[in-house]
Amino acid sequence: MTTKAGYEQVLDGSDTKVAQFETRRHTVLERVQHILHNNPTFVPVIVLMLSLVAFWIIAGGRFFSAFNLSLITQQVSIIGMLAAAQSLIIITAGIDLSVAAIMILMSVIMGNLAVNMGVPAPLAILAGCLGGMAAGAMNGLLITKIKLPPFITTLGTWSIFFALNLWLSGAQSIRSQDIDKNAELLKFFGNAIKLGGARITFGVILMIVIFVVLWYMLNKTAWGRHVYAIGDDMEAAEMSGIRTERTLVSVYMLAGLVCAIAGWASIGRVGSISPQSFYEGNLQSITAVVIGGISLFGGRGSIMGALFGALIVGVFQSGLRMAGVDVLWQVFAIGWLIIIAVAIDQWIRRVSA
Amino acid sequence: MTPVVSAKGIVKRYGHVTAIDHSDFELLPGEILAVIGDNGAGKSSIVKAICGATTPDEGEILIEGKPVKFSSPIEAREMGIEIVYQNLALSPALSIADNMFTGREIRKPGFLGKFLRMLDKPAMETFAREKLTELGLMTVQSIKQPVETLSGGQRQGVAVARAAAFASKFIIMDEPTAALGVKESRKVLELIKDVRARGIPIILISHNMPHVFEVADRIHIHRLGKRLCIIDPKDYTMSDAVAFMTGAKEPPAQDAA
Incomplete structure (x- = not known):
């Protein structure tokens, strides 16, 4: 019964260490590829450092001042939060075109309730946060229950949420003075701490807190491992016992909540509540995520990459502006950044042992 | 000896197609039971019914003598039944430890x-x-190494180790050597025997006759949706098995189901 087939007899003399890990020599490039594969945030961190130094040289000390650097963080704070939400979705191999629409819709709901209808501000904010989760749940349920592709689902809900936002706001902004008078809490994240020349807003601190919390959830909890496994190979995740649908809906709900919180923070950042603001936020959030080295194919990349991605965009815009370059070349540069980032991602994915 | 699994009169229909036609199934403690059958004979259907991936329309399944009704493989897993899928169900970007x-x-x-x-x-x-x-x-x-950097045999090893680590009742292996080379297949076969030596019974679905005849204690031959017979690999040759399986030869009467 245990006789081996004739052709296998020769195996007795063969090397039996099949399942051991080889330690052959790697070229420098292969080693770099390997390191980047294991540490997906290295690329954006290096690019961020290099671009800071480059613009310091090009645009001078005015660029590299505490004031300007803190200004960059303020400018990227809202898109950064949207990018955090977007990262969650993209790690599951999805995409969310509705993040900015959810954010604006929820800021309008908060403003309407607190400023126009006299609801206490904390309740209005809570309502906005619940609304964000509901909007995310809608995306998640359409994707898991009706099996629509995330791209189509969120393309649809983007329009739906944007239309609701125009309807609720009557396409009118809520003025800064009215917010100050009735619901100052809405502008809470516009407050700042002064540190030397730097002005650190609460919004920037909130953005960093959001990233740290989400990083913890993704890397230190079972839920996070499941999110990566789903993005990696949905079928395998299902077979190894992950409740994929439930996890996916929770991801979209969490992203919706982060968008709603970003909506609250955006009131402090902008000063007023405008239904037309951040119209390009969806694509800007995707840009930050991609430049941050998170794979659009899912399952790969660290959420911290999106933070660095957002900062890289901010540094490029600020640096090029200070160097006196026309806005169109800023757009041009961001375009190339996206393409290069995805090309590097493809290269890193081809890693071999 | 109470069978680890015994199923009686299992029926599963998909529309007009009867995938399982009043089939029986039995796995004994400590054995490797190979399940062979032609394509479409329903061998994976019967195994799916046992592990909860599909719910049979009729019949009963007993695990260690107690009737069970699984509605998902997760429930079966909670009872200590592990499955090594043909595609392994590993997440390539996650580490070996995460995957386990x-x-x-x-x-x-x-x-x-x-x-x-x-x-x-x-x-x-x-x-x-x-x-x-x-x-x-x-x-x-290298336990933190992502699974995608492993060879096919190493991945199979991780999947088998995961199953062996958590299975308290039995393990189902679906074509474990199908995607492997000669040398890696050999390693996996040794691994399968190793797992049996630990007292965990195994259901082995395979098309590879030499592998089946090497490791199996009994062979369950599935044909046209039901168990045709069970043979002892010591008493029959591979060509007998293939002949039973394809209907070229009548099965031995004493074992007929």
């Missing part, structure tokens, strides 16, 4: 685990390393 614990992660004790739900990665890594070492599968330093 997918869906049953260990959390840190105390506040960190209970309220912050923090994973106990060192504990999981130690356990994974122990299990792989027990099965002679790895040098110890």
